[in-house]
Amino acid sequence: MALLYDLGQLPNELLLIWHTHRVALLLSAVALVTVVRLAIYLRGQREKVSVSPAPASPVEKKLVELRPEWLPENTTLNVSNLNLDDHAEEDAIAVATIVKAKKGPKTVKGKKISKKIATPAPSFDHKTDKIQPLVFFQSLSGTTERFAAQFAKVLTEWTTGCEQSASFLEPQTFDLSYTEFDDYFLSPPKAEPNVKHFYFILLPTYNIDTVLSIFLESLQETHNDFRIDTAPLSGLLGYSVFGFGDKEGWPTEEDGFCSQAREVDRWMARLTGRKRAYPLGMGDVKADADARLQEWRTGVQEALVEIAEGRGLGEGVRGSGDAAESDEEDIDDAEDSNGQTTRVDDVEDLGSMVTSSSTAIPVDFTTYKSAPKSKSTTGPKEMVPTTSPTYASLTKQGYSIIGSHSGVKICRWTKSALRGRGSCYKYSFYGIQSHLCMEATPSLSCSNKCVFCWRHGTNPVGTTWRWITDAPDLIFDGITAAHYKKIKMMKGVPGVRAERFAEAMRIRHCALSLVGEPIFYPHINELLEIMHKSRISTFLVCNAQHPAQLAALVPVTQLYVSIDASNKESLRKIDRPLHRDFWERFCACLDILRNRRFEQRTVFRLTLVKGFNMAEEVAGYADLVERALPCFVEVKGVTYCGTSAAGSAGLTMQNVPFYEEVAEFVTHLEKELASRGLTYGIGAEHAHSCCVLLADRTRFQRDGRWATRIDFERFFDLYEGKAQGTRMENGAVVGWRPEDYVGGETPEWALWGNGGFDPRDQRVYRKGKGPKTEDGGGGGEQAGKKVDAAALEF
Ligand SMILES: Cc1cc2nc3c(=O)[nH]c(=O)nc-3n(C[C@H](O)[C@H](O)[C@H](O)COP(=O)(O)O)c2cc1C
Numbered sequence: 001m002a003l004l005y006d007l008g009q010l011p012n013e014l015l016l017i018w019h020t021h022r023v024a025l026l027l028s029a030v031a032l033v034t035v036v037r038l039a040i041y042l043r044g045q046r047e048k049v050s051v052s053p054a055p056a057s058p059v060e061k062k063l064v065e066l067r068p069e070w071l072p073e074n075t076t077l078n079v080s081n082l083n084l085d086d087h088a089e090e091d092a093i094a095v096a097t098i099v100k101a102k103k104g105p106k107t108v109k110g111k112k113i114s115k116k117i118a119t120p121a122p123s124f125d126h127k128t129d130k131i132q133p134l135v136f137f138q139s140l141s142g143t144t145e146r147f148a149a150q151f152a153k154v155l156t157e158w159t160t161g162c163e164q165s166a167s168f169l170e171p172q173t174f175d176l177s178y179t180e181f182d183d184y185f186l187s188p189p190k191a192e193p194n195v196k197h198f199y200f201i202l203l204p205t206y207n208i209d210t211v212l213s214i215f216l217e218s219l220q221e222t223h224n225d226f227r228i229d230t231a232p233l234s235g236l237l238g239y240s241v242f243g244f245g246d247k248e249g250w251p252t253e254e255d256g257f258c259s260q261a262r263e264v265d266r267w268m269a270r271l272t273g274r275k276r277a278y279p280l281g282m283g284d285v286k287a288d289a290d291a292r293l294q295e296w297r298t299g300v301q302e303a304l305v306e307i308a309e310g311r312g313l314g315e316g317v318r319g320s321g322d323a324a325e326s327d328e329e330d331i332d333d334a335e336d337s338n339g340q341t342t343r344v345d346d347v348e349d350l351g352s353m354v355t356s357s358s359t360a361i362p363v364d365f366t367t368y369k370s371a372p373k374s375k376s377t378t379g380p381k382e383m384v385p386t387t388s389p390t391y392a393s394l395t396k397q398g399y400s401i402i403g404s405h406s407g408v409k410i411c412r413w414t415k416s417a418l419r420g421r422g423s424c425y426k427y428s429f430y431g432i433q434s435h436l437c438m439e440a441t442p443s444l445s446c447s448n449k450c451v452f453c454w455r456h457g458t459n460p461v462g463t464t465w466r467w468i469t470d471a472p473d474l475i476f477d478g479i480t481a482a483h484y485k486k487i488k489m490m491k492g493v494p495g496v497r498a499e500r501f502a503e504a505m506r507i508r509h510c511a512l513s514l515v516g517e518p519i520f521y522p523h524i525n526e527l528l529e530i531m532h533k534s535r536i537s538t539f540l541v542c543n544a545q546h547p548a549q550l551a552a553l554v555p556v557t558q559l560y561v562s563i564d565a566s567n568k569e570s571l572r573k574i575d576r577p578l579h580r581d582f583w584e585r586f587c588a589c590l591d592i593l594r595n596r597r598f599e600q601r602t603v604f605r606l607t608l609v610k611g612f613n614m615a616e617e618v619a620g621y622a623d624l625v626e627r628a629l630p631c632f633v634e635v636k637g638v639t640y641c642g643t644s645a646a647g648s649a650g651l652t653m654q655n656v657p658f659y660e661e662v663a664e665f666v667t668h669l670e671k672e673l674a675s676r677g678l679t680y681g682i683g684a685e686h687a688h689s690c691c692v693l694l695a696d697r698t699r700f701q702r703d704g705r706w707a708t709r710i711d712f713e714r715f716f717d718l719y720e721g722k723a724q725g726t727r728m729e730n731g732a733v734v735g736w737r738p739e740d741y742v743g744g745e746t747p748e749w750a751l752w753g754n755g756g757f758d759p760r761d762q763r764v765y766r767k768g769k770g771p772k773t774e775d776g777g778g779g780g781e782q783a784g785k786k787v788d789a790a791a792l793e794f
């Protein structure tokens, strides 16, 4: 009973205890929860620490798959197969070290480089230091070049005659078309420690794609590259920009007057940490350019005196103490006016960004000289508008521009063949009669700036296709019509043979090369299909910079890759590619060529330029041949076009090899290939074009005799399915092989040692030149003749 009574009292007892000790109880509960939470937190911290490797402990290495944007769909780049450092130096490091982490959301850790530039101005000790003035210019139609030369001359006179002359080194001038941007705009140039640089930049403005756009992209790219200081040029003493524009077409800055010079000035301010030594100068080429330039020069000279006397850039400019300059450069350029980030990580986006960041410039090429145009430009531009210097230059030299990005021209060999005076080397080697051949390109733009290309400065360049695109059938109709028109114009030329003239009215072959990069055109496959359906054979030359397009190309009659150098450094110097990963692209193209060598005739085209890519490079070229195993290797001496562009690229007649030198080079290459067990032999020559052919003996010899010619009709039959090919896969026929359309034997007169001139043609010697041997052939030719740029042949 007593027990029942005690239990009945329990709730009351508990209530009493709660009322008496509730504060203590609540405090104890809070303390307990805190201790438990703390314990969980500390445990978590310990786990994180233990995930990190102990100092110097081995970390797991993982192979990181490189997947550049140019790789074809569903393809991965096997770095070990690419042998990227076969002949080269510091190539891509494909193995990155990665600390194995727990699965979970990927966190990217990085340190944002402060936009505020801390780098102080380089101090200038006027007793020991020297100022090296560098004058950079860019010119498409020569105006800025003339002004720059004049400016450099007066500046030189001033630096040698002024009171501070001991502080100055002789000014140097650079054409930006031929300047490696990375050598001057990624950091100040390398020099003795007491030599400090000052940049003068003189530029025109073009509201179309030109090399200038590439320069702007490169400045922007450098500034935005998160691996580089945002002001990598702060080591310069200073800079100043002068722009040339045309107020007739672009009356005000709003309309785009000198817009590119203004942009360059702004990027330079950012890259130098605001070292603008003198304000941007601008001149109207049709009015006051001369006076404005003199004014600007006097101003910059005064700034140079200040520097030379140790006073830096003067008041109000960063580096001199008072960073009071205030304009848009102070604003964090990572944000545009809408507050949206404009930082780019994809280099390919830069083109459009540069355009969009500039003052919106109207592009109405039909009204170039008319009233100011409205401001907005949307959508792509024409690659070669009729008002562009490129258009003027190309048409002047006999090119017909089709649409806005294709070109056609009859080469001198077509004219020569019409007159019965001989065809080009393609006749000797492959049986192509020059009067049946059309030379064209669907892309006048290119991603290289090769030193031997005569069009520099004026040719459109770009790494991606971003122009208005013409349809392939329109291009085909346009180029064939223009070709026939030009042939017809030959009707009255003395010596043209009637039968050849009649034959020429049916195009049989197309050399897709001319200038520019044909596979850059997005519908190249459709264009090729149209040609093949019209029974026109296709010889396509590409510059080994577009592996994705190369891999996706339909088989052509003969596929060429230009091999302008045997190693990375030499390729960089001679082709001056726009792609930073040019060597990887080049190597990938070689591997694609190797894979496709049983589908179509593949050719290496070597253009030898003395002093650039000949000496000591035989082994390097042999490496490349070994890698791609092309069916043929054509070795050709460069043709000197004698333009100022070639001159600025450092090319002179001394760079044009003699035929004997080309022949000697080929003999060495043949030996080198043989020493590696490769089965190449010298198949044919055409001394007149300074060209020699190496071919794979196992594939293009019949009973020990060379058979380098092509059976074109058989190629079309194979293409149309009228004849069956012999390319097999898993026991089934999957297509044709180059061996299926090998033509007749290489004629005797074309074989090595016989000169390569068809005896049925009439040989015409240039004034003062005569036959070296009785038969008129045999290695006596001199390639080193200055020819008109229009005489360049594929
Ligand atoms: C197609 C074309 C576009 C041009 N665009 C501009 C422009 O947007 N703004 C400007 O001020 N001048 C423009 N100009 C004028 C040139 O900048 C001017 O003629 C300059 O002197 C050319 O210099 P260069 O001969 O050194 O190439 C353009 C000229 C051409 C032919």
Ligand code: SF4
Pocket (backbone or CB within 6 Å): 446, 447, 448, 449, 450, 452, 453, 454, 514, 515, 516, 517, 543
């Ligand atoms: S690849 Fe041809 S067109 Fe392009 S830059 Fe070189 S030489 Fe000129």
